[in-house]
Amino acid sequence: MDDNDLVTLGKLQESQLITKFYNCRILRNHKLVDDELYVRNGKVVDAVELFFKEKRVAHIFIDCKGGIIAPGLIDLQINGGFGYDFSYYAHTDNAIKVVSKQLLQYGVVAYCPTVVTSPSYVYHDILDKIKRTKGGKNGAAILGVHVEGPFINKEKKGAHPEKFMMDHKGSMVTIKETYGEGYKNISIITLAPEMKSSDSIIKKLKADGKIVSLGHSMANLLQGENAVKCGATLITHLFNAMLPFHHRDPGLVGLLTSDQIQSKNLFFGIISDGIHTHPSALRIAYKVHPEGLVLVTDALSALGLNDGRHRIGQMEFEIRGGMAFVSGTNTLCGSVASMLECVRFFINATGCPWEYALEAGSLHPAKVLGIDKHKGHLNPGADADFIILDNHLQLKSTWIAGEKVYEALRL
Numbered sequence: 516m517d518d519n520d521l522v523t524l525g526k527l528q529e530s531q532l533i534t535k536f537y538n539c540r541i542l543r544n545h546k547l548v549d550d551e552l553y554v555r556n557g558k559v560v561d562a563v564e565l566f567f568k569e570k571r572v573a574h575i576f577i578d579c580k581g582g583i584i585a586p587g588l589i590d591l592q593i594n595g596g597f598g599y600d601f602s603y604y605a606h607t608d609n610a611i612k613v614v615s616k617q618l619l620q621y622g623v624v625a626y627c628p629t630v631v632t633s634p635s636y637v638y639h640d641i642l643d644k645i646k647r648t649k650g651g652k653n654g655a656a657i658l659g660v661h662v663e664g665p666f667i668n669k670e671k672k673g674a675h676p677e678k679f680m681m682d683h684k685g686s687m688v689t690i691k692e693t694y695g696e697g698y699k700n701i702s703i704i705t706l707a708p709e710m711k712s713s714d715s716i717i718k719k720l721k722a723d724g725k726i727v728s729l730g731h732s733m734a735n736l737l738q739g740e741n742a743v744k745c746g747a748t749l750i751t752h753l754f755n756a757m758l759p760f761h762h763r764d765p766g767l768v769g770l771l772t773s774d775q776i777q778s779k780n781l782f783f784g785i786i787s788d789g790i791h792t793h794p795s796a797l798r799i800a801y802k803v804h805p806e807g808l809v810l811v812t813d814a815l816s817a818l819g820l821n822d823g824r825h826r827i828g829q830m831e832f833e834i835r836g837g838m839a840f841v842s843g844t845n846t847l848c849g850s851v852a853s854m855l856e857c858v859r860f861f862i863n864a865t866g867c868p869w870e871y872a873l874e875a876g877s878l879h880p881a882k883v884l885g886i887d888k889h890k891g892h893l894n895p896g897a898d899a900d901f902i903i904l905d906n907h908l909q910l911k912s913t914w915i916a917g918e919k920v921y922e923a924l925r926l
Contacts, residue, residue, distance in 0.1 A: 530556045532574045533565065534917060539579035539903070542586065543893050545870055552584055554899040557916030561895035579903055582911055583869075586877035586891050587624025587900040588854040591703065591884075592661055592752070592784055592811040594629045596818030601628045604640045606816075611645060615654025617819060619913045619921035621853035622902040625656035625890065627702055629813075632664030632675035635693050642697020650900065650915040658884055659702025662694065663751065667731035668707040671756045674832065674841050675731065685712025687719050701725060702884060705751040707732035708742035721746030726883065728784075729767055731756045736769040743776045749883055750783035752813055754796050771804040778804060782883045784811040787861040788852035790838055794864035801865045809883060810857045810876040815839050817851050859908050869908065 536552040543550065553560045553573065565571050595601050597617045599610035611628070618626060628645050630638070642660055650656030665681045672680065683689050683706070691698050704720060705728045706713065717727045729742055730751025735758070750757075750767055758766035770781060785800055786792055787810055792800075800808055812818070815832065822834045824842065831842040840846060852860075858872045865872075874891075881891025889898050899917035904910060913921040 533560070533571060534575040534577060535573035536577045536579055536584060539582050539584050541584045541893060542870055542873055545874065547583065547870055552893065552899075552901075554917040557899055557918075559893050559895055559897045559899050564895075581906070583904040583906070583908075584893065584901050585873045585904060586893055586897075587902050587913065587915065588622045588858075588873075588876045589658070589880040589884075589891065590618075590623050590626040590812055590814075590854050590876075591809060591880045592629050592663070593618075593626055593814045593818075594631060595816035596814055598816055598820060600816040601645070602630045602633055602637070602641065603816075604637050607641050607644050611657070612654070615648075615650075615657065618655045620910070620923075622855050622904075622910050622913055623655050623853075624650050624900040624902075624913065624915050625658050627658050627661040629661040629663055632667065632672075632679050634679050635695070638662075638693060638697065639695035642694055642700055645697070645700055647700065650920075652915075652918065652920045656900075656915070658886070660697070660700050661703040661705070661728075662701055663705040664731065665693065666690075666704075666706040666710060668709065668733045670733050671707070671731045673731060673756045674846065682710060683712070683716055685715045687716070687723075690716065690720070703728055703749065705730045707734060708747065709734040709738045713738075714741050714745045717742055717745040717747050729770075732767060733758055734767055735764050736766055736773065739767045739770045740773055740775045743770060743773075743781060748780060748782060749809075750781070752791065752811065753783040753785045753800060754792055755786065771800065771807070779806060782807040782809050782879065784809050784813075786811060786813050786850055786852075787857040787864065788812070788850040789860050789864075790852075791850060797861060797864045801861075801867060805867075805871065807879070808875050809879045810854065810861060810872070811880075812852055812854055812857055813850050814853070815851060818853065820851075855908065855910060862908075 534554045540547045541550045553562050596614045599606045599613050601610050645660050648657045664675050665679050666683045669677050703726045708729050720727050727747040728749035728751045729747050760768045817834045824833045832839050833842050854876050858876050862872045878891035881887040900915050903912045
């Protein structure tokens with residue numbers, strides 16, 4: 516047996532090692548239960564099958580010291596963080612490395628880097644560099660890019676530069692030419708459904724495997740319903756950058772209770788940072804359509820930094836008192852909240868169970884992307900991507916594929 520054989524044997528043995536996490540409560544099937552978690556080869560395994568069918572026992576034992584084990588958080592809308600912006604071409608390479616790594620400290624195991632409205636040459640340069648990756652000790656997994664624009668309504672531009680907004684004209688050629696070769700790396704596209712021929716383009720994007728999200732829009736309810744019937748399955752940051760609810764035409768917000776669509780297949784992102792969405796609005800969304808609620812941060816490059824001037828795409832913004840504004844204005848342009856902060860604020864605002872809020876940041880986004888067979892929960896067969904929290908929902912450690920990738924400093 517040579518050295519290569521020894522290495523191979525070592526890997527085989529390591530892949531068969533069983534780790535037992537005990538003295539904990541586990542979020543499983545929507546409930547926190549006193550249980551033990553067994554992990555082998557990066558997957559959650561069934562304890563009953565392990566003991567009674569395979570006749571196997573654990574090799575490694577980890578005492579969670581009364582902590583909570585929950586699925587790792589998944590952020591579907593994040594513009595950057597820690598001084599880096601995904602939409603700024605000079606940042607891209609470092610942004611991917613730094614943000615992916617730093618997100619582990621907030622319990623995020625996977626995310627969709629978000630690129631805001633930009634000139635075509637920027638899309639061509641950036642999107643091809645942001646490839647889907649597996650998570651691990653070097654950082655959270657990348658689940659595909661979320662492109663927020665440029666096919667949005669100028670009247671609801673928010674922090675998006677108006678001069679780069681476009682009309683797709685119902686043409687997939689226009690869409691693909693705009694995004695370039697990096698189109699293949701896109702998972703979610705936010706667009707305004709009131710644009711001419713949007714129904715047609717939504718059908719084509721869905722057929723191409725893209726998730727269509729409705730946002731930065733002046734659409735009325737009927738236009739929103741038509742978009743959902745054509746294949747749109749997500750609303751971008753509900754209540755923000757859309758028509759406000761009106762009793763004669765509730766706009767996109769009305770989709771949550773529409774009787775013209777199957778609302779069970781509709782999800783909506785919501786920014787629960789205490790700034791973008793009033794606690795009362797959070798309570799309304801939660802009570803009306805809890806199955807579709809997805810917590811997102813919409814975090815900016817200033818995430819993890821102090822007040823000051825920063826960049827989002829082609830524009831500058833400033834952080835004042837923990838709030839992000841387009842420079843020189845009072846227009847909100849994203850948040851500086853982490854996913855765990857959003858979870859905790861949502862619980863305080865709505866009084867919802869801890870289990871629900873944690874799943875709104877894990878299982879629900881996994882369902883949006885259609886990856887909930889193996890992510891967003893801790894049932895047997897799932898990826899062993901999870902977080903261990905204390906009884907105040909403060910992060911103790913982050914795990915990806917059963918490997919500890921981040922541990923909070925002990926005080």
